[in-house]
Amino acid sequence: MNPIKHYDVIVIGGGATGAGTARDCALRGLKVLLVERHDFSSGATGRNHGLLHSGARYAVTDQESATECIKENMTLRRIASHCVEETGGLFITLPEDDLAYQQTFIDACRKAGIEADAIDPGLARRLEPSVNPSIIGAVKVPDGSIDPFRLTTANVIDAQIHGADILTHHEVTDFIRSADRIEGIVMTDSLTGQTLRATADVTVNAAGIWGHLIAQKAGVTVKMFPAKGALLVFGHRVNNIVINRCRKPANADILVPGDTVCVIGTTSDRVDFDSIDNMEVTPGEVDILLREGIKLAPSLATTRILRAYAGVRPLVASDNDPSGRSISRGIVCLDHASRDGLEGFITITGGKLMTYRLMAQWATDMVCRKLGRPEIKCSTASLPLPGSDLTPKAVKTLHTVAQKAAKGRHGNLADNIPAATDTDRSMVCECENVSAGEINYAIDRLHIQSLEGLRRRTRLGMGTCQGQLCICRAAALLEAHNPCAQRHLDQIASFVNERWKGIRPVAWGDALSEAQLTAWIYGHQLGLNQLKTTTESNEI
């Protein structure tokens, strides 16, 4: 039996919230373990718009959320500059919308501290040529776009630098409890099947919608409702400025640019817990996303759709309404000692991707209070994340497109990517400019063991070919580090099917042609259709 390690705090969940909490704890000098059942950003963190909200969207209906948003928006621009693109945003009024709403909207934004300026529709069209030419109104706001994978990775790296232990592919299967206290966790390593234990003074439930189930395991109830949101990624960055509809928030009214693509979203439908690990986008969802998206930018009608995907938001029931009909807005931070009589356990949930740092702050403040150390203060609002460091470094000339792309992905940490030899510089993913050096860096320094992990860290396979040409190249590099041909063939099949899952709901036009070529290359050219692998990807 392995010796059980003791921590000040265990954080369950490797999304932005969990990673942010682990970072905050580590920066405050606490001994922390972060546990994630799959890979970082597998849940809602990896399945949203990538929108750096200005908060304008909530200004009219929820001033508190709006104010929180704009503050965090400004903070993230400082501390996560390499994850943020300062695109700006427009809230447009179409002929079918009520132009009078625009003034209500601007007033509410200003009241929340969000800069909002009405501009002439003609100017809006010149600033953003893809916008619907029939707009009758436009308001400029400080929206941006953010890469949630980079953001989460940067938090994890900083946590590690400050002494945190990180375990991915470890699922919490049970809690170690005594009477009225959570003492620690029991986890299963999904790669080896081994069972491990760890103890801590405080355990933080930061597992998103799965937090509902984690709480159940701990013996308390936090009523959450899974709310599915579907989105479409287009194969082309149609707009440079975020385009929103200037109206009461509705489905499919945000088009966000990010890197080389743009994303239209989203929808909101209650689903059952038994579908949250295997979401499929429905034809009805594709329909509404396309229809409403085309109203924002008409050229979407002829733009190739790369894939469709869905994420699940945790809607948290208000504590004072057990029926669940009233949903708590904003961040929910629960101390189960005062709420349920269970010591050593807290839940942090609700919120949005971009308020993750504030959520982490609240959770860590609560952790420190429970540890009897309330005096240690949070510094995450001022300390830049690794990759966004502002300390002057020797300026390294960037020679190649790949180096520039890597710098975009990893910030200053890209300096660590080997680029000295021809082999280092050879291109694995040509769509996203990922070199063999960057792949090997991710394997060696970022502890990646799978193709899915490489996808999250380097954007391998996320470009226009959706892995069609680059996955085998990456698999061969992985295999060289970890010889086992069969395992990598299974991984390739798994990866290809995960991409296919997102293409199936939009399987027409170019998407279908490319899928046919992919089926030929992987099924026949490589011979995988003879393998009879029934691999359902168990990574989300």
Place this chain on the structure above:
Amino acid sequence: MKFDSVIIGGGLAGLTAGISLAAKGHNTAIIATGHSALHFNPGSFGLLDSNIDINSLAPGHPYSKIGAQNITALTDHAHALLSDTGLNFLKDHSNITPMGIVQTSWLTLDGMLTIESLAATGAKDLTIVGIDGFLDFYPRFIASALQKQGYNCIVSSITTDTLGRLRSNPSEMRAANISRIITAADLDTLARQINAQASNADAIIFPAIIGLNGYDQFKQLRDKVSKPLFYAPTVGISVTGMMIASMLKGRFTSLGGHMLKGQSVISGTFANNRLSSVTTDKLDDTIKADNFILAAGSFFSHGLKALPDRIVEPALGLDTETPDGPLCHKDLLSPQPFMKAGLASDPSFRCLRARSAVENLYGAGAILSSADSLSENSGAGIAMLTALHIANKL
């Protein structure tokens, strides 16, 4: 312009029909965009997966329309056509894919790596030679497969000055680009480098990156290397496939055939249940012919187009057939229903237009419905056999 026969599509089906008709003395033209699924063919052709009984195929399947009893004569004819083109194909050999999986094929180009060819050399020790910085070739996976066959394998890699210059732009290291820059002098250098690596080997395996500048080069490298050398396919675009396509085109034009390149058919004029002429996106003139063969390929080749709610044939607006039910299976590596969608045709392969067969318009190859060439491994077979079956009647 007026021809005896016009073929729409310059892939394997189109070229096979073209060569066959030109050899019979028809004044023949092929209208081609230049793309072809052959460019992704690793140098081996499939007829029908050995697990499938040809007599169990649906009546609408191209092989059923040809008639099971006619298949053998046509396969012999196909083999002879390739042979006359200067391409020696071996029958029923077992290939090794880039990831080391073994597949048996109807025809494999001589010189490609097959289990049988390797065994015929009596080799025991093999050296698999890769190229520095070339990421579409996986020596370790191939070694793993060959070790299971009982061979001892060493993996190594080489480079040359020419290849080094290509590598300075890292996105250029694709098989097709490498093949394009190999000169006669480079071939000598490569042979020298390979020989230096292979002193202890009985046979060499090298990536199939030679041949775009001619089939001679493909053969010459094998001659210059001191041990038996076999080409192993690379992933993605295939130099071997492009070479085969190029050879077939050369054969067609040497027989007097006309290639109308870089263009696609955008409309056709029908009269009295016949296709009288077609127009393309590049020529002002209409193209008339007594007979037309539509061999424009599947979705990937744009012979078929999938709209959100239906599948269409975009050039001439002909009838299509689509299987009932969902068109996509959730496992991409399992048979996909959309593969069976395609051109509707009568038992003689005449295309249907508003449910009526067009007298002088035939469909051949991947554009046809009712065959899943991917899971059946029947793509090349359907292309060549339907093309020959139709050409024989004209």
